[in-house]
Amino acid sequence: MMLKILSGNQVKALDAAHVKLKRISSLNLMECAAAGFIDWWKSKNFDKNSPIYVFCGAGNNGGDGFAIARLLYQSGFHIQVYKCFGDATRLSPDASINFKLLPEEIRLKSWQEFDFANGGILIDCFIGVGFQGALRTEAQEIISSINSFQGKVISVDIPSGLPSDDMLEGVCVKADYTVTFAFPKLSLLFPEHGHYTGDLALVDIGIWEEEYLPFESPYFFLRKKDISGFHRKYSRFSHKGDFGKVLITAGSVGKMGAAILSAKSALRTGSGLVNALIPESERHIIQISVPEVMCLFDLPKDLTGFDAIGIGPGIGFEKKAELLKSLFEGYSNPMVLDADAITLLGEHPELLSQIPKGSILTPHLKEFERILGKTNNHKERLGKASDFCKKWKLNLVIKGANSVICLADGRQIFNSSGTSYMATAGSGDVLTGMITSFLGQGYSPEAAMICGVYQHGLAGEIAGKGKRRGTIASDIIDAIPETFVRLDIS
Numbered sequence: 001m002m003l004k005i006l007s008g009n010q011v012k013a014l015d016a017a018h019v020k021l022k023r024i025s026s027l028n029l030m031e032c033a034a035a036g037f038i039d040w041w042k043s044k045n046f047d048k049n050s051p052i053y054v055f056c057g058a059g060n061n062g063g064d065g066f067a068i069a070r071l072l073y074q075s076g077f078h079i080q081v082y083k084c085f086g087d088a089t090r091l092s093p094d095a096s097i098n099f100k101l102l103p104e105e106i107r108l109k110s111w112q113e114f115d116f117a118n119g120g121i122l123i124d125c126f127i128g129v130g131f132q133g134a135l136r137t138e139a140q141e142i143i144s145s146i147n148s149f150q151g152k153v154i155s156v157d158i159p160s161g162l163p164s165d166d167m168l169e170g171v172c173v174k175a176d177y178t179v180t181f182a183f184p185k186l187s188l189l190f191p192e193h194g195h196y197t198g199d200l201a202l203v204d205i206g207i208w209e210e211e212y213l214p215f216e217s218p219y220f221f222l223r224k225k226d227i228s229g230f231h232r233k234y235s236r237f238s239h240k241g242d243f244g245k246v247l248i249t250a251g252s253v254g255k256m257g258a259a260i261l262s263a264k265s266a267l268r269t270g271s272g273l274v275n276a277l278i279p280e281s282e283r284h285i286i287q288i289s290v291p292e293v294m295c296l297f298d299l300p301k302d303l304t305g306f307d308a309i310g311i312g313p314g315i316g317f318e319k320k321a322e323l324l325k326s327l328f329e330g331y332s333n334p335m336v337l338d339a340d341a342i343t344l345l346g347e348h349p350e351l352l353s354q355i356p357k358g359s360i361l362t363p364h365l366k367e368f369e370r371i372l373g374k375t376n377n378h379k380e381r382l383g384k385a386s387d388f389c390k391k392w393k394l395n396l397v398i399k400g401a402n403s404v405i406c407l408a409d410g411r412q413i414f415n416s417s418g419t420s421y422m423a424t425a426g427s428g429d430v431l432t433g434m435i436t437s438f439l440g441q442g443y444s445p446e447a448a449m450i451c452g453v454y455q456h457g458l459a460g461e462i463a464g465k466g467k468r469r470g471t472i473a474s475d476i477i478d479a480i481p482e483t484f485v486r487l488d489i490s
């Protein structure tokens with residue numbers, strides 16, 4: 001089971017059902033959230049001498065803030081709590097109890113008394129998923145002031161002012177870190193909001209995935225623990241035929257790197273046999289750099305012997321629409337379409353209906369526009385992707401941070417692995433090779449995308465750890481085998 005991403009409106013009902021099931025109080029759950037935050041805090045090793053300012057609203061997000069302030073105070077940190085509400089405001093019941101539990105020494109001052117030129121750490125517990133309507137004037141002022149703070153800002157559950165399921169319209173807190181509870185709120189995964197959310201951490205507050213079952217949502221969050229269930233098991237007697245024979249159609253004059261990267265990635269992901277369809281004039285470069293790959297110079301008449309086909313990286317455009325057509329005519333199993341193949345589909349929409357059902361298209365945002373048209377934002381993009389997948393019975397991987405796997409049945413799965421060090425030429429070619437390889441090993445399109453996308457991100461993390469912005473696509477390939485080790489996949 002994968003973690004469901006619910007809407008902000010569903011959170012109250014989820015919490016209420018959880019509290020009932022576990023026979024605890026909502027106050028216990030708030031304490032659990034605060035304790036989870038403290039665990040994350042400890043993992044960060046923030047400077048013990050740094051002053052900490054906790055900005056609290058009157059709702060349960062503020063309640064989290066009071067509890068966090070108490071726990072940090074007990075651990076010896078220098079805390080001051082600031083209230084973002086007037087004296088006459090009634091606190092939510094749990095916030096009120098946590099307010100009363102605050103030690104006398106760190107009792108509240110009003111946010112207006114705070115000098116935003118201060119340094120240190122500001123914990124933003126002003127507004128959480130209970131944000132509704134348009135921000136009131138004072139709230140706008142508070143948020144703009146928080147954004148003028150010179151130190152680090154940590155938002156609890158969600159940056160205050162960011163709607164949990166929609167695009168930001170007004171102002172919201174710009175956080176360096178967002179520590180969110182139970183599941184990532186949908187809007188935290190939109191690229192447009194990256195500037196506001198900062199680094200994202202997910203804190204488990206003890207709600208099991210089964211407890212999400214009664215709640216409808218097409219969105220899921222893919223984590224490390226989900227991956228092994230999608231993998232095939234091999235036996236001692238497995239032979240190379242069991243690991244699949246794939247065809248990678250990639251590269252052209254001047255772009256043979258794309259073919260090398262995709263083909264090598266397929267091998268490193270476990271394919272038994274990798275054939276590359278390339279221009280004959282370019283054979284030396286690939287045969288020298290990846291001797292394990294066999295080269296073809298013309299599309300074979302019979303394609304049925306291939307367990308999977310991946311097409312697109314660096315193929316160029318000359319006569320390639322015809323190539324796509326021939327592939328679609330000669331092959332009826334799901335294939336992987338990337339890069340130039342996607343651009344060609346944008347120019348030849350009449351080909352969309354001929355793509356084998358269940359195939360996987362892996363566009364980055366620009367390529368996405370070429371087949372699905374312009375979108376104003378990620379929310380709209382997800383909607384268009386869902387309609388497209390259902391209409392054509394195809395799957396999409398919308399690439400980027402938190403790549404989204406869009407399935408033909410409408411489910412959309414956000415990936416959690418990866419690093420910005422992967423924003424480097426050729427890393428998409430690596431993904432094409434990996435997904436094609438899993439498809440060829442007999443994985444369903446869903447399993448191939450899930451394992452491919454997650455492990456691609458994990459390989460990027462492994463490669464990026466030591467090489468940071470010096471990471472190149474070949475480093476990601478070199479790290480693929482280590483991903484099987486980390487996931488304990490034999």
Ligand SMILES: NC(=O)C1=CN([C@@H]2O[C@H](COP(=O)(O)OP(=O)(O)OC[C@H]3O[C@@H](n4cnc5c(N)ncnc54)[C@H](O)[C@@H]3O)[C@@H](O)[C@H]2O)[C@@H](O)CC1
Pocket residue numbers: 012015026027029030031033057058059060061062064092126127128129130131132133134135136139156157158181
């Ligand atoms: N038992 C629970 O329900 C739990 C809730 N938790 C926390 O509770 C939060 C949700 O709490 P609530 O539902 O009380 O809501 P919030 O505390 O997120 O939001 C309500 C507060 O925001 C203000 N606000 C809302 N819309 C506004 C607007 N347009 N302009 C200005 N101010 C506005 C309200 O006046 C109120 O003070 C979560 O984000 C999470 O941080 C966690 O403690 C986990 C357990």
Ligand SMILES: Nc1ncnc2c1ncn2[C@@H]1O[C@H](COP(=O)(O)OP(=O)(O)O)[C@@H](O)[C@H]1O
Pocket residue numbers: 364399400401402403417418419420421422423424425426427428429430431456
């Ligand atoms: N900031 C990021 N965080 C995580 N992954 C990223 C990030 N930027 C890029 N990636 C990943 O790197 C790959 C880039 O693919 P693509 O844009 O096709 O590159 P190229 O065309 O150079 O091969 C995608 O899989 C994408 O998810």
Ligand SMILES: [K+]
Pocket residue numbers: 061124125126127128155156157158159160
């Ligand atoms: K907040």
